[in-house]
Amino acid sequence: MGARIQAIEYYFPEKKITNQDLSEEFPDYDFSKFEFKIGISSRYIAETNETALDLAEKACLKLFQRIDKSEIDYVLYCTQSPEYIMPSTACILQDRLALNKTVGAFDFNLGCSGYTYGLSMAKAFIESGQANYVLLVTTDTYSKYINRKDRSNRAIFGDAASATIISSSEENGIHKFKFGTDGKGYSKLIVKNGGTKFPVDNQAVERLYGRGNIYTENNLYMNGPEIFRFTSTVVPPFIEEVLTLNELRKEEVGQFIFHQANAHMLKVMRERLAVSSQKFYINLRDGGNTVSSTIPIALKNYSNENLTEEKTAVVVAGFGVGLSWSAGLIEVTKNL
Template identity: 50%
Template sequence: MKRAYIKGIDYHVPELFEKNSESDRITRKVGILKRPIANCDEYASDLAIAAAKKMLTKQNIDISTIDMLIYCTQSPDYILPTTACILQDALGLSTRCAAFDINLGCSGYVYGLSVAKAFIESGMANNILFLTSDTYSKYINPKDRSVRVLFGDGASATLVSGKESDRELIGPFVFGTDGTGKDNLIIKSGGLKEPITKQSEIEEEDSFGNIRSNRNLYMNGSEIFNFTLREIPLAVTKLLSISGMKIKDYNRFVFHQANKFMLENLRKILDISEERFSLNLENYGNTVSSSIPISLCKDLENKKASKEDTAMLVGFGVGYSWAACNIIL
């Protein structure tokens, strides 16, 4: 039976890094020492192109064989056209290549894998270039430390192809959505419902001394934390149930790299050993939809994961949106 699998994966981050104060209490709590930050004239699409070229070159892929491009971002170049169309042209892909965007944040990588799997295993595509990239730094007010110390910019490139296999190589999947949490991680101005006006630019200071306007990213950290600890253990339990597996059956757990405090709480609740649990945010921060693939790449580079390992991927965040799946590396 034809099964979708990850044929190649790589990542790219900007050259510029911003350091967090090592003596700061928040830095110690979140476990992030520095974060890659895009230059003022460097955009998410630029990072995605660099990640794609890096992966395609390493894997020696003939780009004429790519028949679909999926791009996951919340940092598009324009409202329209979709950035995927721009990437198709920039990468020199065939004009017979399908290309579309997915607007999702921290759950986006797992969602994107599910879409790629469906196209491959239905026979509608053979080789899918799945790109993720975000530049949340451009949405953050530099005077808002509640989010500035957390988010980094980055991109990933994954080639999803098909091959004959008796076992599932990507999946099964568990999904979840709770739109009641939309106001807890949001940029209020910039869409059609609340266009940018002079009012949007007015900066206000919260009770913690953080300053932002409605054009900036806002996060209610305590509510995001509560949501995560409420829903993610349930999602993992459901994935274990439908896959017939136990925690001990996995070689690697790669969760969205939100922050160290949150990840350590999840790890302990789920009783996952430290040596099998990915923690790769010290030098990258929260790179949104790219955090899972970047962490996966670091695990492979550092020999903490290897080919044929069974891994659980779990993404969660803005929306609220979450998703989990199994993969065979």
């Protein structure tokens, strides 16, 4: 028995922020240059009273328009924007969606590597006989962690949710994955306050970083140059290892679909891998970096808009906060 991706849906909040909107707030910054280099023209932001769970529920309801939810026997819920410290948000989602009470459900806290981790876990549950129909949800609202004066992060990150059904299959469509972790880099991308080590500080001091960005330790902080150095040096050779693990040559891969961090970073990785632009998907102009949801959004759009064959081999890779990275080989069919 194998596992395959049967269907994907995603959901953006209604509130759209364009580069023109941001340029009115930050008139001294040239957003046309930003858009040309980073590849993002707009992003979607959750309302004040709208949570990552709300986005997740809407993505799942879109999925259930063509998928029978009664077959779901496991829920994997990836988020860094939980509803509460406890309980697990996956349990609340089970109730909201009126899923069977026999389902398993838990959260896992990962960022941009979350989807690839989730695919591997779903595959393991199915191949071990513990599940047949896994609902993998990714959802984040990083906008709630970003300081309004932090121009860079506000321009890069957007909110979104995705819902994917992974089902048992006689013909395997999810192959081997590899993983990597470097916890020494945990502080490179972090929300320092709000957990058990450092509570939210109502007197937090504003700090300046990068090119005129402002944050407090209650907010999201990203060391962009260090994250870029990590991804551009670690990920390309790692992908070569994933290809070897799956006994596949680059020429046999139909498409490489990586976490959509920013277009410049993706271009550098593509060049270091010596992959043609036709085989390296970039899809973040409308939506931006949606953390754990970028890969399923890209897979859905590629499957519906660009895939001309019935199916093709795709290498997926996620990397970021942790520091964490993972990648593997999947087969993608038309019209997921």
